[in-house]
Amino acid sequence: MFGVNVTAATQSETSSTTQSLSVPIADVSSASNIEEQRFRTIQQEIMAIISPSVVVTLSPEELEDRTFEAVGNIAARQQFPIGGTEQRNISQRLVDEMLGLGPLQVLMDDPEITDIMVNGHKEVFIELRGKVKRADVSFRDEEHVLNLARRIVSRIGRRVDETTPMVDARLPNGSRVNVLIPPLALNGTCISIRKFNEKKHSLEQLAALGAMSTEMASVLNIIARSRVNVLISGGTGAGKTTLLNALSFGISPDERIITIEDAAELKLQQPHVVSIETRPASVEGAPAIGQRELLRNALRMRPDRIILGEVRGAEAFDMMQAMNTGHDGSMSTLHANSPHDALIRLENMLLMAEVNLPVSALRRQIASTLDVIVQVERMRDGKRRIVNITEIVGLEGEQYLTHDLFHFDYQHTDAHGDIVGQFLSAKILPRFSEKARYYQLESQLKQALGVR
Incomplete structure (x- = not known):
């Protein structure tokens, strides 16, 4: 319980x-x-x-x-x-x-439920096996759900009221919580819980679940072991953090890793991990400490790799600088619908850092720093799949030159509503094969890609 x-x-x-x-x-x-x-x-x-x-x-x-x-x-x-x-x-x-969490406790105890969404005291929805459905629970009245919201945020020394109607919090088990109350929430207090999953899947296990092919799992493992700079892109709930955890299995236990997150979700198995979490402004007046400040401080902590849970703003510039200054093999996630959209979003974030560089210079920095974008998607059948493993080759004029090493080819939807398709390899040797050769992994890379 x-x-x-x-x-x-x-x-x-x-x-x-x-x-x-x-x-x-x-x-x-x-x-x-x-x-x-x-x-x-x-x-x-x-x-x-x-x-x-x-x-x-x-x-x-x-x-x-x-x-x-x-x-x-x-x-x-x-x-x-x-x-x-x-x-x-x-x-x-x-x-x-x-x-506990009152009427929501039975939902928290169900390991199959990944998300809980409260839309006022009468409506509670859950995500179960990739599909959103209504839950058979409710609150007595608005005061009941509001009191629960207050109790959740009070545990981390914060409050939710008319002056602070939006709050992000974390439950003691690591689950993320967002609270939104009236007058911003017109239908009553809203509570959104992204449950923390204690079970961490390896790349091989994700492949067995149909998220990728075994060849893709082998390539991603080589990418992690060869210290390739990776950006995982996808929508909300697509499985970005799950994939990031799986990728981390390939990191050597000899490396010092620093993770930076808004809400700590990464659970790395290496012995030398330093986990850092952002801090919101407190009711006592203590200032917020964001990812950019933590990333700058992490560079003074002698990291071998830096893993940024999600890049969403000006910290993108500091992340690119870290990747360019001896901290290769760094990883992060980003919200975008395709590898191309991820590159455009990354450009915009670099501009948010108020760097006085033309767009062409920013693109050259991205193309020379970032090696691979892995695009994950939660498809309409509720299953999460890797739809692209894309290498950034360089620039052609002012445009990015990219190659899809793998992509998911949709074929049809079966009678049960499940999507049927196959993961296809482009059978080309990527630019980062030089890094794989340095780590004596080139032959394994060629075999996984189907390259002779």
């Missing part, structure tokens, strides 16, 4: 918990409403027995045991016809309200 260390709970969490648990009992007419009324009655009595001041002194296990026993006693006194299973469900619901 997702939970927090109750001994470290803040007073603001306790206050929010009290608000979310103190609710009036509604009139009911259906069987489901009778069950809800029963829950509300038990809930109110529980709060009289286990007050918030007691909650913060109990471990999650102690709280679960005490709640289960109290639910049984109340049900017997009120003569509620509940069995052991319903007693356990009610006590679990109560604990979720006090320590």
